[in-house]
Amino acid sequence: MFRPQAGADWFDPGAAPRRPAPPPTPRQKHSAKITVYVSDEELLALEHARLDLRASHGLAVDRGRVVREAVAVILAxxxxxxxxxxxxxxxxxxxxx
Known part of the structure:
Protein backbone atom coordinates (compact mmCIF):
# COMPACT_ATOMS: atom_id res chain seq x y z
CA MET A 1 0.00 0.00 0.00
CA PHE A 2 1.33 3.43 -0.96
CA ARG A 3 1.61 6.01 1.80
CA PRO A 4 2.89 9.48 0.99
CA GLN A 5 5.63 10.78 3.17
CA ALA A 6 4.92 13.63 5.55
CA GLY A 7 5.42 16.92 3.80
CA ALA A 8 5.05 15.40 0.36
CA ASP A 9 3.60 17.93 -2.02
CA TRP A 10 2.17 15.48 -4.56
CA PHE A 11 -1.29 16.94 -3.93
CA ASP A 12 -1.97 20.54 -3.02
CA PRO A 13 -5.66 21.07 -2.23
CA GLY A 14 -5.15 24.82 -2.47
CA ALA A 15 -4.14 24.41 -6.11
CA ALA A 16 -7.33 22.59 -7.10
CA PRO A 17 -9.71 24.80 -9.10
CA ARG A 18 -12.80 25.75 -7.14
CA ARG A 19 -16.17 26.71 -8.46
CA PRO A 20 -17.87 29.64 -6.75
CA ALA A 21 -20.59 28.57 -4.36
CA PRO A 22 -24.09 29.10 -5.73
CA PRO A 23 -25.99 31.93 -4.10
CA PRO A 24 -28.14 30.74 -1.21
CA THR A 25 -31.79 30.20 -2.06
CA PRO A 26 -34.35 31.53 0.35
CA ARG A 27 -35.97 28.63 2.17
CA GLN A 28 -39.41 28.87 3.65
CA LYS A 29 -40.27 26.74 6.65
CA HIS A 30 -43.59 25.00 6.19
CA SER A 31 -45.80 24.23 9.16
CA ALA A 32 -48.03 21.57 7.60
CA LYS A 33 -47.56 18.54 5.40
CA ILE A 34 -49.87 16.57 3.14
CA THR A 35 -49.32 13.43 1.12
CA VAL A 36 -50.52 13.40 -2.47
CA TYR A 37 -50.49 10.32 -4.65
CA VAL A 38 -49.83 10.82 -8.34
CA SER A 39 -49.60 8.50 -11.31
CA ASP A 40 -46.26 7.58 -12.84
CA GLU A 41 -47.09 9.83 -15.79
CA GLU A 42 -47.91 12.79 -13.54
CA LEU A 43 -44.68 12.34 -11.59
CA LEU A 44 -42.69 12.16 -14.82
CA ALA A 45 -44.41 15.32 -16.11
CA LEU A 46 -43.60 17.09 -12.84
CA GLU A 47 -39.96 16.07 -13.09
CA HIS A 48 -39.82 17.21 -16.73
CA ALA A 49 -41.27 20.57 -15.69
CA ARG A 50 -38.65 20.90 -12.94
CA LEU A 51 -35.85 20.10 -15.38
CA ASP A 52 -37.26 22.51 -17.97
CA LEU A 53 -37.44 25.27 -15.37
CA ARG A 54 -33.75 24.70 -14.69
CA ALA A 55 -32.53 24.23 -18.28
CA SER A 56 -34.67 26.82 -20.05
CA HIS A 57 -35.28 29.40 -17.35
CA GLY A 58 -32.35 29.10 -14.93
CA LEU A 59 -34.65 28.25 -12.01
CA ALA A 60 -33.30 25.49 -9.76
CA VAL A 61 -36.32 24.45 -7.73
CA ASP A 62 -37.48 21.18 -6.22
CA ARG A 63 -40.70 19.40 -7.09
CA GLY A 64 -42.33 20.56 -3.86
CA ARG A 65 -41.80 24.19 -4.85
CA VAL A 66 -43.29 23.55 -8.28
CA VAL A 67 -46.34 21.92 -6.69
CA ARG A 68 -46.78 24.74 -4.14
CA GLU A 69 -46.61 27.36 -6.90
CA ALA A 70 -49.07 25.41 -9.06
CA VAL A 71 -51.49 25.18 -6.13
CA ALA A 72 -51.15 28.92 -5.50
CA VAL A 73 -51.85 29.70 -9.16
CA ILE A 74 -54.90 27.45 -9.39
CA LEU A 75 -56.36 28.76 -6.11
CA ALA A 76 -55.86 32.37 -7.24
Whole structure:
Protein backbone atom coordinates (compact mmCIF):
# COMPACT_ATOMS: atom_id res chain seq x y z
CA MET A 1 0.00 0.00 0.00
CA PHE A 2 1.33 3.43 -0.96
CA ARG A 3 1.61 6.01 1.80
CA PRO A 4 2.89 9.48 0.99
CA GLN A 5 5.63 10.78 3.17
CA ALA A 6 4.92 13.63 5.55
CA GLY A 7 5.42 16.92 3.80
CA ALA A 8 5.05 15.40 0.36
CA ASP A 9 3.60 17.93 -2.02
CA TRP A 10 2.17 15.48 -4.56
CA PHE A 11 -1.29 16.94 -3.93
CA ASP A 12 -1.97 20.54 -3.02
CA PRO A 13 -5.66 21.07 -2.23
CA GLY A 14 -5.15 24.82 -2.47
CA ALA A 15 -4.14 24.41 -6.11
CA ALA A 16 -7.33 22.59 -7.10
CA PRO A 17 -9.71 24.80 -9.10
CA ARG A 18 -12.80 25.75 -7.14
CA ARG A 19 -16.17 26.71 -8.46
CA PRO A 20 -17.87 29.64 -6.75
CA ALA A 21 -20.59 28.57 -4.36
CA PRO A 22 -24.09 29.10 -5.73
CA PRO A 23 -25.99 31.93 -4.10
CA PRO A 24 -28.14 30.74 -1.21
CA THR A 25 -31.79 30.20 -2.06
CA PRO A 26 -34.35 31.53 0.35
CA ARG A 27 -35.97 28.63 2.17
CA GLN A 28 -39.41 28.87 3.65
CA LYS A 29 -40.27 26.74 6.65
CA HIS A 30 -43.59 25.00 6.19
CA SER A 31 -45.80 24.23 9.16
CA ALA A 32 -48.03 21.57 7.60
CA LYS A 33 -47.56 18.54 5.40
CA ILE A 34 -49.87 16.57 3.14
CA THR A 35 -49.32 13.43 1.12
CA VAL A 36 -50.52 13.40 -2.47
CA TYR A 37 -50.49 10.32 -4.65
CA VAL A 38 -49.83 10.82 -8.34
CA SER A 39 -49.60 8.50 -11.31
CA ASP A 40 -46.26 7.58 -12.84
CA GLU A 41 -47.09 9.83 -15.79
CA GLU A 42 -47.91 12.79 -13.54
CA LEU A 43 -44.68 12.34 -11.59
CA LEU A 44 -42.69 12.16 -14.82
CA ALA A 45 -44.41 15.32 -16.11
CA LEU A 46 -43.60 17.09 -12.84
CA GLU A 47 -39.96 16.07 -13.09
CA HIS A 48 -39.82 17.21 -16.73
CA ALA A 49 -41.27 20.57 -15.69
CA ARG A 50 -38.65 20.90 -12.94
CA LEU A 51 -35.85 20.10 -15.38
CA ASP A 52 -37.26 22.51 -17.97
CA LEU A 53 -37.44 25.27 -15.37
CA ARG A 54 -33.75 24.70 -14.69
CA ALA A 55 -32.53 24.23 -18.28
CA SER A 56 -34.67 26.82 -20.05
CA HIS A 57 -35.28 29.40 -17.35
CA GLY A 58 -32.35 29.10 -14.93
CA LEU A 59 -34.65 28.25 -12.01
CA ALA A 60 -33.30 25.49 -9.76
CA VAL A 61 -36.32 24.45 -7.73
CA ASP A 62 -37.48 21.18 -6.22
CA ARG A 63 -40.70 19.40 -7.09
CA GLY A 64 -42.33 20.56 -3.86
CA ARG A 65 -41.80 24.19 -4.85
CA VAL A 66 -43.29 23.55 -8.28
CA VAL A 67 -46.34 21.92 -6.69
CA ARG A 68 -46.78 24.74 -4.14
CA GLU A 69 -46.61 27.36 -6.90
CA ALA A 70 -49.07 25.41 -9.06
CA VAL A 71 -51.49 25.18 -6.13
CA ALA A 72 -51.15 28.92 -5.50
CA VAL A 73 -51.85 29.70 -9.16
CA ILE A 74 -54.90 27.45 -9.39
CA LEU A 75 -56.36 28.76 -6.11
CA ALA A 76 -55.86 32.37 -7.24
CA UNK A 77 -57.64 31.54 -10.50
CA UNK A 78 -60.51 29.95 -8.52
CA UNK A 79 -60.81 33.04 -6.32
CA UNK A 80 -60.77 35.37 -9.33
CA UNK A 81 -62.98 33.43 -11.75
CA UNK A 82 -65.14 31.12 -9.63
CA UNK A 83 -67.43 29.08 -11.87
CA UNK A 84 -65.29 29.88 -14.92
CA UNK A 85 -62.00 28.97 -13.24
CA UNK A 86 -59.74 26.31 -14.69
CA UNK A 87 -60.17 24.18 -11.55
CA UNK A 88 -63.98 24.17 -11.64
CA UNK A 89 -64.03 23.45 -15.37
CA UNK A 90 -61.52 20.57 -15.04
CA UNK A 91 -63.28 19.06 -12.03
CA UNK A 92 -66.65 19.25 -13.80
CA UNK A 93 -65.12 17.63 -16.88
CA UNK A 94 -63.57 14.82 -14.82
CA UNK A 95 -66.78 14.13 -12.88
CA UNK A 96 -68.75 13.49 -16.05
CA UNK A 97 -72.39 14.36 -16.82
Missing amino acids: DLAAHGEESVLVRRLRQDSGP
